[in-house]
Amino acid sequence: MESTVQTSPASEISHSGLEWVNTLMRMDTTSRNSNLGLIETVRDYCYANGLVTTLTYDPSGKKANLFATVPSAAGETNGGVVLSGHTDVVPVDGQQWNSDPFSPLVKDGKLFGRGSCDMKGFIGIALGLVPQMRQASLTNPLHFALSYDEEIGCAGAPVMLADLKKRGVRLDGCIVGEPSSMRVVVAHKGINAYRCCVKGHAAHSSLTPRGVNAIEYAARLICHIQDLAERFKVKGPFDNAFDVPFTTAQTGTIRGGIAVNTVPANCEFEFEFRNLPGINVSGIYDEIREFAERQLVPRMRLTREEADITFETISTAPALDVAEQAAINGLVRALRRDTDTRKVAYATEAGLFQSAGIPSIVCGPGNIEQAHKANEFVELHQLAACESFLRKLIVSLSGNSL
Template sequence: MNKRQWLETLVGFDTTSRNSNLELIAALRDNLEQQGIKPWFAHNKEKTKANLFATLPATAGANAGATQGGIVLSGHTDVVPVDGQKWDTDPFKLVEKDGALYARGSCDMKGFIATAMALTPEFLAMPRTKPLHLAFSYDEEIGCIGAPAMLEEIVKRGIKVDGCVVGEPTSMNVVVAHKGINVFACKVHGKSAHSSLTPQGCNAIEYAARMICAIRDFADAYKANGPYDQFFDVPFTTMTTNQIRGGIAVNTIPELCEFTYEFRNLPGMTVADIQAQIDVYVRDVLLPKMKTEFADARIEIDNFAGSPALEAVEQAAITELVRALTGDRETRKVAYGTEAGLFQQIGIPTIVCGPGSIDNAHKPNEFVTLAQLDRCEQFLRKLGKSLETA
């Protein structure tokens, strides 16, 4: 299949993160096995989702058959929901219009996976002296939850890789850094009472609100005082509260309030140092106040998802290679997160470069242009050929 046919196939699977991706993974597996490639998988605990990793061994010279070294092409198979969005077409059916392909995931990021799969027969026919690897993950969109299981298996299997290209949408420009993302779930436990008897209760929503305001104060401080990195589109660390739930009735003091917050940190800033500010506020200010009203009041915080920041090394071979193949020498750093930081964390030099604009991701009528997919195809073909003399 060509890249358009592959993309049509891939977007036809509704791999919204709440769903299984196993049908899509099976389609990739079957195609690879037909070409003599035996992928392996790293599943979630429930066995309802899977990462796929496949190695196209070296094909030439003394290294023929080698599976160590080479380059990884990485992409995630899940997509964000379409709930509440107004689409002009079926989001899970590829539609071509005015030089663009519309569907959920066409840009973020099944276009990259489709292009890599379409080129696999060419890759296999190239006289490569180093292998090429495919790494396709699940649950990237809800905090990069899936990839760690695959990376753990890579380490366990002793697989050594020279570099990695994560094909998130960058308009085929080179991105050398992105922020880290960390998502926290907070549960504030108070005491219920009839709302006419407020001294007998401890209002979980009101104390959660104080904590949320404190998080906003910390965020405002980062905006006002830095640290800054002007290469980023948002040049400071951000913190936001994005979901909240609490209360059971208008006349009942709530005993529980739950909310989630996230921060997106600049490279070089540690998760522990940022979260420590919130922990100190809870321990020294908020919880003592709550306990004057209810001795058993408590606040639970769980860091349930996250991915480290990426800061690529300009002198790394993968950075120099991707810059040479694209002709892009600009320094670009982005506020959104990817799985690139996870690859870097296990010692694999990584860069981000893929088709489509991030401005089109996650929106209704998401699309990728045919021109972008063509540029991706040309880039990946050159990357494969670079392994002929690596």
């Protein structure tokens, strides 16, 4: 019988699950670093347990996704459910931690450390159940999809999904284990991030009419984005099932200028908008670009012909909106006994899987409010609930098809 580690009077977590969580958390997979150490460790473990594994790499070869399959009892590798999680974590730079962020610490019924909540807790618990998955007489296969660079724009998952399509791999449903307090999330917003570069012309501040002030024109565009956000807030469209029931937009960073007595030649800022499902993303982006091209650039070029405003896409991740009749929705709701319609403002890779034709849902341990913060933690009873849920999933895939 599998040994267990007591986590609280009300919950238990398997030793293998907790060990895997700890192992993953000890690996510093901050997005700026390689994740190959983690991926190769998991790959070797999967291989040793008879799983079929495939790695797909980023252009540098320093990061990789892993897709691994537990075949059905009949040896089938197509269909079934995929458990999805990202392996990268956000930086700890500038944060005041009470313990080493990469040395897991259990205290007061909580597991502290970077990635505990977002989202190595889910991945580790799932990996700890691989032996049980192998021993079960699965009528449908189970898969793992572990990605790189989710935290900097969901860059890894599209590479993996393109490979699955190329290889003809078919999946019936996807469970993304982002922190949702083990509640079923059926929809989330999309996120779209862009960089805008304003090229003006430098001049001494005593001769301002001879210059084109890049910061001032950037400010005009930023105010236009703010006005756009206000329009969505006031006029909608709205979906009151979301915690923030309308599309939002904001400017997050800005850089420009060299001295107070110099008309700035350059200004760069980054902005984002988070759209409700069904909103025309390209329409919002086009409206912002058209304001720059029609209202601002002609005025700038009255002074200097070379003045310009350019845009660059940083990252996009589509919204998620799971159909109530989707099989994965019914399965996860039944296993969690959760019938509430829950929609959230944060984005996940679930939207990418859905866009690839794989019905997807979000359900994972931990509270999103603890993610990305100093002293990040996941409550141990959440990990126990996750493990219980995944055990039930294994049983359901051993007798009930999607």
